[in-house]
Amino acid sequence: MESKPRLLSILDVVTALMLLAATALVFFYAPVEAVMGQVQKVFYFHVASGWVGMLSFMTAAAAGIIYLMRGSSNWDIVGVAAVEIGIAFSFINIVTGSIWARPIWNTWWTWDPRLTTATIMLLIYLAYLMLRSGIEDPNRRARFGAVYAIVGFVSVPLTFFSARLFRTIHPVVIGSNQPGAEGSFDMTPLMLQVFLFSLLTFTVVYADLLWHRIRLGKLAEKVEQLKLKTMS
């Protein structure tokens, strides 16, 4: 049995430290925004998790393409890992978005193009898992997953574009005083630093989780193989 690679253990530690550091920065280092107050600080993790969601989606699509070209099941494991983690982060993205929106605009939801697209992306992820769970043959399951990841990925920019076009031509007033409200505010240099560090931290968290999940997938595959060997 392989033991956990040393590099991964180091990465675990680094990730934990960075998360702590990022949280500390957000609460103690970053200035309080003039208009929105403390709540604005949700923004740092909100955008970062949104970014990871997108990154994950890209990873899944890329893994899909490589899987179709090479046929090695390792890439399929990468794809599933990326989707599962992507679901988690997309969910965090949407929830933190709501937390942010409520005190500011007095609503839990805004049909902001980015949020809308993120939600649709989440639905595509979930559809991906449902597709896979309905297929017995592992090879077919992997191929279909790859194809759907690619199709989904191609559709997301188009969805974003159409949602944005929808808003510019028909701004929707949702009971807030700011139609087209996207929570813009000016970022001071300090905020920018914290923002970028949060992005970096979350990317590292993503890499760490992805690695763990891929390892898990490979170990699961090994277990299956051993099962077959002992049974036949």
Place this chain on the structure above:
Amino acid sequence: MKMIEVRKLVKRFGLKTVLRGLDFEVQQGEFVALLGPNGAGKTTFLRILASLARPALGEVFIAGYRLPDQASAVRRHLGVVSHQPLLYGDLTAEENLQFFGRLYGVANLNRRVQEVLELVGLAGRRRDLVRTFSRGMQQRLAIGRAVLHDPQVMLFDEPHTGLDQDASAMLDQVLREVAARGRTVVMTSHDLARTADLASRFDILSRGKITASVRRSEIDPDQLLAYYRQSLEKA
């Protein structure tokens, strides 16, 4: 001439290896009965030969064409009958053949369709919807579909499945005629008795490999049955 050549074929389903480095050769004009217990991998093997599935490892050549790269070219020369009829119930016998004829680019289609219908004994039912056909009739039409484009190689996957005595006998007759004139045939079956009169060679597929191969001329029919049973037990 080697019509079919397979070397070290490996095929997996997920983590399970179904075909383990299988070697197989068929000369032009041979009629090979591929026997083996259920689950041995016969259908999988046939699907790879039919270009419907890809090998994981190994090489497959049919009529000199390499699979899966030259699959499209190979298909011209293949006629496949599986145990599902592959026919459209809402179309007539005639229309089914015409459809497949168009797919294969068969010349003089109408005449050819008529000929084939006569060959399989369904000329009288040409305008009837296939969903009204019995299983035996559907199988015969399926064979008609498979010879429509005059392929050199024919692959049959347990074609007698679900047929009664009479239908089976009729099927055998068509099979004999189809196998005439130098066609190369591979037919899978789990029942030796079915193939005993038809094949010129008997191969046994067990646990992902060909474990036995014997020509009809080399062995007595009764001995063949015993031999088959023995091989199954050994495997």
Place this chain on the structure above:
Amino acid sequence: MKSRAEEILTTEQPVQGRTSILSDYMRALSAVVWKDLAAELRSRELFSAMMVFALLVILIFNFALELDAATRSSVTSGVLWVTFAFAGTLGLNRSMAIEKDRGCLDGLLLAPVDRSAIYFGKVIGNLIFMFIVEVIILPVYSVLYNTNLFNPGLLLVILLGSIGYVVVGTLLSTMAVQARTRDILLPILLFPVMIPIFIASVKASSGFLDGLEMEMISPWLNLLLVYDVIFTAVAFMLFDYIVEE
């Protein structure tokens, strides 16, 4: 002395005509379309299912919303496109299920042509069925709700939107039909991915119904075109991977 069988099986002239690859391709493609149309003409399964369902959906909307001549065009186009989207999944599902259930897909895959010929053949067949339903629904809606839907621009949008829908839908239904959860899976897979088509079609449709200027409508039409082109290319490239084993 040759037996009759031997005569039949020993054709002097080549059985397969020598033609170019392109005409082989087109012939296979049109054979698939013809086959779908001929079978459908006999059974009328797909058509009646889609038609009845569409009518029911429109009827239900009558009780859910107030649809009449005074209804805003955005609501009208929304209702129409929701109807098309849902009726469409019935057609897509059924069309592929026919191939899968009797193993006919294998029969198609054995043909000596590029796999995309089969894909495009199915797409065109599905498209025709969808058009027929749409073209019937329009006057029915007009009559039921006293709204004038005779608008060439609207027809253009329906054309472009349906193409995008069917192109992606055929690809996804080929996958869905091979899964255990086949019937519910297709809408779940398809709808998130066809949102751009949906938004653009609804917006462009209501634009035409309102008589807006072209410059307001053209961004939506462009979006439809871009989607159609991109996904036709993507589906064309991916179809092989879905049907190979």
